[in-house]
Amino acid sequence: MKNFIFIIFILLLVHELKAQSITFGEDYLDLKSSAQGVRIPQMSTAKRDSIPNPPAGLQILNTDDFCLDVYTGSQWSKLCGQEEYSDSKMPDRPDQTLNKWLFKTNYPNAYSSRVNAFTIGKYAYMGMGISSSGGANEFKKYEPINNTWESIASFPGANRNLSKTFVLNGKGYLYGGRNGATFLNDLWEYNPETDLWTQKASFPGAGRIRGAVFVINNKAYLGPGLNNPLVINSGIKDLWEYDPENDSWSQKANFPGTQYGYMACFTAGNQGFMFGGYSDGTGISGNAWKYDPRLNQWIQLSQVPDISVIAIGINLSGNGVIIDEYLGTTRRYDHTQDSWEIIADDFQGSRGDGVAFSIGKRVYMGLGINITTNTFLSDIQELVIDNTLNSYRALKPVIQDAKISEGLWKVDGKRMFLEPAPAQKVGIGTSNPATSLEVKGTLAATNWLEERRKSNDGFARMGPLLIQWGLVTYESNNTKTVKFPVSFEKLLSITATVADYYSNIASNVPVKIVNSTNSVFEIGGTKVFSTNVNYPAVHWMAIGY
Structure with missing residues (x-):
């Protein structure tokens, strides 16, 4: 009976569209006409969000705001009320500059560390932040085609830093942060059409900073973070879902991992991904997790190679990108293979508390504070990725x-x-x-040593000689067992010193090697560190054959 009704429907459709050209594909219907249109499915936001596993490119007419909604593969995007961005309008980048960072117009604000950023259409919106003289609530709008900045409405809430941002339905949201010793949990919405901020329902969990946030199917997920960064194991591991249609929150499955702050996050394939961060009692973590909202479940993934605690994650063309502010490396993540590849390694790093965002297929990163000189930075750098990857220029x-x-x-x-x-x-x-x-x-x-030297952990063979090196973190005054990337036949010598980005307290101070074998060694604790530094980093090098 259903097949009969479907046949009658198609016959009526053909009759009504007799002036049009109709082509049936395996999984599509192609209509062509110069005199008639197509009435696509119409539904509310709630009905749209109930569609199971929407494919990329799916379109509906949203009856809540009469906008055409298109599913991008990671979230719903609106095609009304904002000017769309097109890479074709951007200034060309010569092939030799692909996968390389180039400087753009500096950020026109002195408050350039811990800045918040979000992207709507062709614009990036950036604001808040701190400087040596305090903080500010100013916001700026960046237009990449002409490489220009302009001021927009200042944030009306309490002054703060270390907030988190996300975008839903073409509107920007700013959550939480810290004002002095107070950890905030308020939520604010920015409408780019009216240039107005509106306070929304406050986050029901404990206030936190440096937390995880990602957007899946037009809902935001706020997760693990810190509510006392001076206390070890002070992390919060609950996860909450925000629904903008009802302006409501609901609690989800707690994060089961050990890390709890400074995570790099992004969305890909209808799932939220979380990488790196501080870990309970062990320092910088390379652990990786993904959250599946359909199952309300966390799944552990392969570890991130060579990641420091100062890393930022962003969404880009259906995949994720992590920029390591300190190491200067940029990696792209393929969520279908759970694999990483380096796409650029020339970002001017050695910084912390920077900001990153993407517009179209271009990545932007900058600001923050120089860890070595303790100076505030105002630069913005742009990266255009060669999408013929998987390939990269190497040796x-x-x-x-x-x-x-x-x-x-x-x-x-x-x-x-x-x-x-x-x-x-x-x-x-x-x-x-x-x-x-x-x-x-x-x-x-040629130049193999220079290429390999850019990796934090690695090894090189020079004839019979084997050289290995690495960067390891551990809690001060405790020992730490480290495994060599490859085992020696015979270990000849090994040394370790405090990493140079602790230059303000104990740069290059030797660290005692307690025990060693051909496959592992043990680093001893040291009392040269400040009591506030709980997770020192150590460079080590070993020689053998």
């Missing part, structure tokens, strides 16, 4: 007889190869490459 091999002077390494599963290349390829990272290339001379890679 420049020289293969004699094959006459390859340089090339582009590309990744195909576990195999890496050069392209452009001769008729055959060089397989690396597998014992069975697709093809092989006979090399009669020598195979040399």
Whole structure:
């Protein structure tokens, strides 16, 4: 009976659209006409949000505001009430500047550390922040096509810093933060059409700073954070969902992991992702988790390689990007493979409390405070990613007889190869490459040491000699066991010193090695640190064969 009704519907549709061209695909209906239109499904926001697993590109007419809503793959986006951004309008970037950070117009505000940012349409909105003279409630709007700034309405709530922001239905939201010793839990909404701030229902959990936040299906999720950063294990691990339609909160499954602050977060594939942060009693954590709202469940993922505590996560084209402010590396995360790749490593880092955002397919990062000089920064840097990845410029091999002077390494599963290349390829990272290339001379890679040196943890072989190095964190006055990236046949020597970004207290002070084997070693505690530094970082280097 249902099939009969469907056939009658199609016949009537064809009759009504006789002036149109109709094409049936495997999973689509293509209509063409110069005189008629199409009436797409109409529903409220509540009905729209109840659609299970909406595919990217799904469209409905929202009867609440009469806007066309499109699902981007991670959230619903509105196509009315705001000027849309297009990368095609942006100034061209030469190919040689792809995957490289370039400086833009500086942020025109002295309060440039701990700044909040969110993106709506083609604009980035930034404000609050602190400087050496205090804090401010000013907000600015950045327009990337002309690379300009302009002032907008100041935030009307209490002065604060370390707040969190997110975007729902084309409106920006600012939550919480700290005012002196008070941890705030109020929520404010910014409407870019009216340039007005409106207070919304306060967050029902404890006030917190440096917490996790991500948006899934037009709902915001606020999670683990700190409510006393001077006390060890002071983290809060509850998770709350905010529904803008009802201006209401509901509690979800508590976070089961150990880290509780400074996490880098983003949304991909209808799930929220959370990386890094401080961990109970162990310092900087490389742990990674994702939250599935359909199951109300947390799932642990592969660890993040070489991440410091000073990292920021943002959404970009359906995937996530993490920018490490201190190390200067930028990584893109593929949520379908649970894998990472470095897409840029030249960000001018050695900073903390910066800000990051994306507009279209471009990434922006800057501001904060220089950790070495303790000066406030006002720079904004832009990154355009080469979306032909998975590929990145790395070593420049020289293969004699094959006459390859340089090339582009590309990744195909576990195999890496050069392209452009001769008729055959060089397989690396597998014992069975697709093809092989006979090399009669020598195979040399120049500048390999400089390339590997940019990694915090790694090793290099120089003939029979094996050199390994790393960065490790541990609680002061406790020992810490560290595993070498690869085991030595025989360990000859190992040294460790306090990392240079603790230069204001104990830079380069030697740290005692308590025990060592060919596969692990143990770092001893030290009393040279300030009592306020609970998680010192240590550089180590070992030599053997």
